[in-house]
Amino acid sequence: MSRFWSDVNKRLSPYTPGEQPRNKKYIKLNTNENPYPPSPGVIAAIEKNLNGSLRLYPDPSCEELRTAIAEYYNLKKEQVYAGNGSDELLAFAFLAFFNPGGPRILFPDITYSFYKVYAALLKIDYELVLLDDDFSIHPEMFFKNNGGVIIANPNAPTGKFLPLESVADILEHNSSKVVIIDEAYIDFGGDSAVGLIEKYPNLLVIQTFSKSRALAGLRVGFALGREELIEGLDRIKNSVNSYTLDRLSLAGAIAAIEDDAYFQYVRRKITASRERVSGELREIGFKVIPSMANFIFITHPFIPAAELFLKLKGKGILVRYFKEPGIDNYLRVSIGTDEEMDLFTGALKEIPGI
Amino acid sequence: MSRFWSDVNKRLSPYTPGEQPRNKKYIKLNTNENPYPPSPGVIAAIEKNLNGSLRLYPDPSCEELRTAIAEYYNLKKEQVYAGNGSDELLAFAFLAFFNPGGPRILFPDITYSFYKVYAALLKIDYELVLLDDDFSIHPEMFFKNNGGVIIANPNAPTGKFLPLESVADILEHNSSKVVIIDEAYIDFGGDSAVGLIEKYPNLLVIQTFSKSRALAGLRVGFALGREELIEGLDRIKNSVNSYTLDRLSLAGAIAAIEDDAYFQYVRRKITASRERVSGELREIGFKVIPSMANFIFITHPFIPAAELFLKLKGKGILVRYFKEPGIDNYLRVSIGTDEEMDLFTGALKEIPGI
Known part of the structure; x- marks a missing residue:
């Protein structure tokens, strides 16, 4: 102290x-x-970018990477935000969409322990939603007045997956609040909520290159959602650090997404x-x-x-x-x-x- | 909106x-x-780190880089913080040391325009200190009740340097508040305040690899100060994003500091x-x-x-x-x-x- x-x-x-x-x-x-x-293409792409450009700032809007991710998920570039790992994105999302002093945000009592830390830092009140004895999430527990919702799916550290119908149910019952689905582990068998973006303007999906794409050492995460949510994240980024992704991370991540x-x-x-x-x-x-x-x-x-x-x-x-x-x-x-x-x-x- | x-x-x-x-x-x-x-050693160091490790998280405490910077500036590792560019460090420093609702922080009316943005984001009140017609800073204008001080030295976008005696004067008159000296451009002729750290526990010096070390594309900044200030920054980092520096940026920055x-x-x-x-x-x-x-x-x-x-x-x-x-x-x-x-x-x- x-x-x-x-x-x-x-x-x-x-x-x-x-x-x-x-x-x-x-x-x-x-x-x-x-x-x-990671994909051998990642190493090749970084090597290609090593000479000549490191003295220059990277593209602060990460256009190329966002375009590559958008194409992969069949979205528009304006529906993709790229940042320095999903942890940074989560912090930015709390700042962008949740209010200190407002109604409490909701998340499961057993989940990624960083959510409580973000809330404490930003003075955002939260309520822990109880899981059952098998660590299952009951969607109806999220049908109440709140300041926003965040759910890791699959949940951490349990690994339990919440079916998409339940995710849609939670989105439906919280249409005036942002619902963040943190899909850091989605690529190991779960179904992504990305297909729900078209129907639900309040849905923000957050994913990462650290797990399924084997790039924890490069620090790249991304968020998918309607244009207005992505713009909201971008405003926060440009109020903290305009260039969160360096040139080599950008090049490596593009190569990773391209090697399906x-x-x-x-x-x-x-x-x-x-x-x-x-x-x-x-x-x-x-x-x-x-x-x-x-x-x-x-x-x-x-x-x-x-x-x-x-x-x-x-x-x-x-x-x-x-x-x-x-x-x-x-x-x-x-x-x-x-x-x-x-x-x-x-x-x-x-x-x-x- | x-x-x-x-x-x-x-x-x-x-x-x-x-x-x-x-x-x-x-x-x-x-x-x-x-x-x-950048130094040719930077490219070599990154190439050496390309294979085999990108799947693993980087060292969240950046020990090796902080040790290299500490040796260069004749400090202890515990007096060095390393982060994702000096912009991120500045944002973290505002969060770590300045209070919303507290006395107003002070900075020059003409300076790096990001300071106002951080203050708005974090609801920190500020007072602009007038420069004279030649863009000179008058130290005595900072001798008043405040919630902290931040000065870019040399100042941006003017390039004007504030002599170290004036910096010391400001530190002396604000001994209970953190004074941040943002030295992004210090290596082009100015004298760094780093030598004042021993005398002033309220001094935080922030520098970057983006300018003098030609690594804007890698995103590395650092802060120098007493252990308690560095720990304060570290607490904020670990409440936002534990791994802000990726493996390649760490390797490149170490090589840059070593090639004097x-x-x-x-x-x-x-x-x-x-x-x-x-x-x-x-x-x-x-x-x-x-x-x-x-x-x-x-x-x-x-x-x-x-x-x-x-x-x-x-x-x-x-x-x-x-x-x-x-x-x-x-x-x-x-x-x-x-x-x-x-x-x-x-x-x-x-x-x-x-």
Whole structure:
């Protein structure tokens, strides 16, 4: 604490990102990274952009990337916003569409923990919507007066997918408020809400290149929605930092979106690994929440998750443990390569009691 | 305007970045980019980091880059913050240290136009401190009750440098408030306030790799100050976006700071060009504000700046014109290569009346 900090800064509880080990070599199943490299086209595109242009500012409106994303999703360029990872987009969206002092915004009580952090930073009041014991979202719980809605779909850290009819129901019952569907993990089996944009002007879909397109290291996210929502995000960006995406990230992201064959190959591979590992874990006694993401959320009937976390770490395997009410007996495990997942299940089987 | 925008969004007047022409080829003297490429070491470092790691998140705490910057400025790593360009850092600093509803913050009435935008976004009240007719800052105008101070030094778009004794005076008279010295253009002849950090816990110095290190396309800025101020910035970052710098920007920036010989060579070259062109412009009748930046601020006694701006654009030369009270008869001209500057002065001489 410092006397120089602003009042809001003094009260913040910032987000804690998953551990990025620098010295020891771990099997890293803790931050939902893609175990496969990005499309070879990405590297080639960046190399091509390396010489001659780095001294110049990038295009602040990201026209080319937005055009490429728009074409992929059959939208107009004006319906696409591109930014520095989906976290930055989420922060901008809170600023753009939610009001401090207004009615409370709604989000599930178990979800991406950054939502609470944005709300605290921007003094936006929120109400946590309870999930049921299986971590399912009940749409009707969102049919009440509010200042906006945000739902991760699939949800994190549970991996549970909310069917599109339920998403449409929530949009329908909140037509005067912005409903953000955070689809960071949508490419691993879920159906995107992007097709609902035409019908619902209050829908903002947020996605990222960090997971399914294997570019966590480049920091690129995007938002899809009606022109007026995209313009609203753009106004915030141009009040914070006009150039959030650098030249190399722009070039790499364009190449990634253009290589659809590779994208389909990788996401199918990860989905297949997830299903296989989920089955194996159930066989050795774990409860595995059915996942539509590139991670699984698991619990063991006898051995506490905190203990499993430490034992796995001791064996060189990093997974994510959240010491939070309702989920503190679960582990979130990213889907790695098949080899990594075999080492993971192998390590579990060595633990007495499993 | 959209019914979905938040109240603050409806009232914003976002920043307008300088034109980035996409189709026509201009001599680009409008956004203060460096006319020379970055250090060759930058390209090599990025190439080295291209393979294998892009799928992984970058280090959110930017340890290596902060260590390299700290060594360069003889500080501790904990006294360095690294972020996505100095614009983002400025926005974070406003959030970290200035209070909405508190006493008004102070900055010069003619300065970087983004300061007003941050203040509007964050509802921070401000008072504009008048400059004299020669655009000089009078330190005693900052000796009054306030909520914080921000000064660009050298100032933009004037290029005028405020001597370090005056900076120290302002720090001394505002010991309970954060004083931000925005040194985006410090490497072209001015003395950095970095040496004052030891004496003044209220000093935050902000710099960028975009100008003197020729990396506008990579988006890297940094802040220097006491540990408690850096921690304050870090808390804001971790409440907005934990990973603002991607892997390639980190690698490139480290290489740039390590190549001091190249840095010294480039900044001296630009400074020499600036002095030569300033002299030539004075010879043909222009008033040139003495500049310590990589741009000059010029006015002609008879021909309006708006007219000169359009005529130069017609001749394929882009400079920056601000249609704002007090400076609407001036042009801001970035220092390009000697060849570009000769084309610029040559084009001016063709204009009737010069």
